[in-house]
Amino acid sequence: MRYTLRQLEVFLACAHHENVSRAAESLSMSQSAASTALKEFEQQFELRLFERTGKRLRLNELGRQLWPKAEELLERAQELEQSLASHRDLGRLKIGATLTIGNYLAANVMARYMEEQPGTRVELEVANTSAITERVLNFELDLGLIEGEFNHPDLEMIPWRSDELVVFCAPSHPLAKRKRLTDRDLLKATWITREPGSGTRQTFERAMVGLLPKLHILLELQHTEAIKRAVEAGLGISCLSRVSLADALKRGSLIELPVSQRNFHREFYFALHRQKYRSAGIERWLELCQSIEIN
Template sequence: MRFTLRQLEIFVAVAQSGSASRAAERLALSQSATSTALAELEKAYSQMLFDRVGKTLRLNDTGQWLLARAAELLDRAQELEDSLSSQRAMGPLRLGASLTIGNYLATLFVADFLKRHEDSRVQLAVHNSSDIVAAVARFELDLGLVEGDIQHPDVVAEPWLRDELVVFAAPGHPLAGKKRLSRQEVLACDWILREPGSGTRSTVEHAFGGDRQHLRVRLELEHTEAIKRAVEAGLGLGCISRLALRDAFRRGSLVELAVQDLDLRRAFYLVRHRHKYISGGLATLIEHIRAFTGDATSTDDIALAPVL
């Protein structure tokens, strides 16, 4: 065999980081050792794996082909290492979640998972949906939990839960208290929305269809709590998951607006790379996530402790 697991580990790190120097830092190696290992791997098979563009290394077609298989082989090797070390094959699990899921659900089932599996370790990254999907596609995450429409050729998306966005306002807003609103009435208002690339923003724009160009977006924010505060301050209307608004509606600090002909339903998905090896630990985590939400088919069915 003309390659070593270490060479494959270095190759994957370079592919994910885009440079030998960043890969060396990630693996606690010298840059020369990293570059040498990569060069030896390419030389052993007379195959270039990267296109060199200045100091940047970009995967070519051969490198893309190898990345999926090398990542799978390293996952299997890690599982074997964990089993031999009596770690019950859990290993470090890399989980990613969109901001809505990460802030309101993921921390709950991850905490429960860690209590039930004391030898396990979980790294939880919380970013917008497009960033999570991209990280899964690069094998930087073992599993992602995202919302909205998933369009990536290398990613498999499995439906998990239904969710619904809600248009909302401060109690003192001129539209508050009206039983039914038209699109024209809400389009005439200022809006505070999530940033482009988030599943929430995509769902809002899809719901408005051709009218999306008329949305008066006054402020874009990356966090749902910040949007809630801005709406409470009277800066405009917001639209986020009903899951994130339960306590605000209960307290009366925010109110729901009913808008005609506006479908804000969406789905939450479990996403993984289509060539990702499902280790014993990852299979256990996926099973735990589904068991944690039980028979719930919608986020409305999940009981959450109220925030006072």
């Protein structure tokens, strides 16, 4: 074999970081060693994988074609190493989840997964939809659990479960006792919403088509708990996933507002890179997500 796994690691680290120094640091090796490994890798096959501009490396077309193949080969090698070292079938997983899923659903799946495989490491990154999908596309996450569909030719979107958003307010709010909110009520209200780029905001904007430019949005917040606290304090009304509101609605600290003329239904999806190697761990995670009933 004319190349080494270490050379593949250096190539992939340079592809991720677009800089030899940062790539070397991520691999705990010297810059000169990383630079030599990359140079030898290219020279062995008489090819160039990067366009070099100063200290910045950018994958050329050949490098982009090699990237997913190198990722798959390295992951297979890591799986073999883990099996040899620990005799476990499932290895380390890097999961990305949007805020609603990460804060209210993913922990159940993670607990079941780790119960099956004691000592298995699962890393969970929680961010909004755009951030999670970007990291899946860059092979920095094994898969993403996202709210709403995200269209990209390199992403495979697999439906997971249905969800719906709920418009809600504090019990003391003037709209709390209304049996139905009209579009006029929605336009008059003061809103506290999720930030642009989130799956919840995407669904909210789709549901509010025709009204969106005229809505009075006072605050845009990244975290659902902050939004709930702001609504409880009487700053306005909001719209979040029913999953994130279940306890508050049950306690009565927040009140659901009926808006029957607007469609707030959506789907949760698995987002996977089409060229990502699906390890035994990824396949088992998907099976658990589909099998676990979440109330």
